[in-house]
Amino acid sequence: MTRTVLLVDDDPFVRMVMSDMLDELGFRVTEVGSPAEAITTLGQAGAPDLLITDILMPEMDGWTFAEQVRTSYPELPIVYITGYSAETDRPVNRARVVRKPFTTRTLAKAVGDLLL
Numbered sequence: 001m002t003r004t005v006l007l008v009d010d011d012p013f014v015r016m017v018m019s020d021m022l023d024e025l026g027f028r029v030t031e032v033g034s035p036a037e038a039i040t041t042l043g044q045a046g047a048p049d050l051l052i053t054d055i056l057m058p059e060m061d062g063w064t065f066a067e068q069v070r071t072s073y074p075e076l077p078i079v080y081i082t083g084y085s086a087e088t089d090r091p092v093n094r095a096r097v098v099r100k101p102f103t104t105r106t107l108a109k110a111v112g113d114l115l116l
């Protein structure tokens with residue numbers, strides 16, 4: 001069974017690279033460029049097996065976005081991605097924080113910790 005990932009990042013290049021990494025790991029990926037697009041996608045398709053979201057985005061930060069998603073999907077595993085170390089200070093439940101830049105192996109470890 002192929003697992004699904006909803007990938008949320010405002011940078012199209014980052015989405016492309018991460019989508020390729022996740023594809024390599026055997027996931028089916030839905031990419032969106034904003035939390036608003038992600039909320040629409042969730043409303044239409046339901047919960048994926050995993051949510052991956054950037055923390056720093058112009059419309060809404062990843063922490064706030066994930067809190068909104070968790071009201072409907074409280075058990076959804078989340079991987080937060082960030083290029084800033086100060087953003088990793090929040091406690092995370094059923095989640096991992098991965099700092100950019102990262103390798104496919106690093107991403108696989110974070111995903112594996114949540115889905116296994």
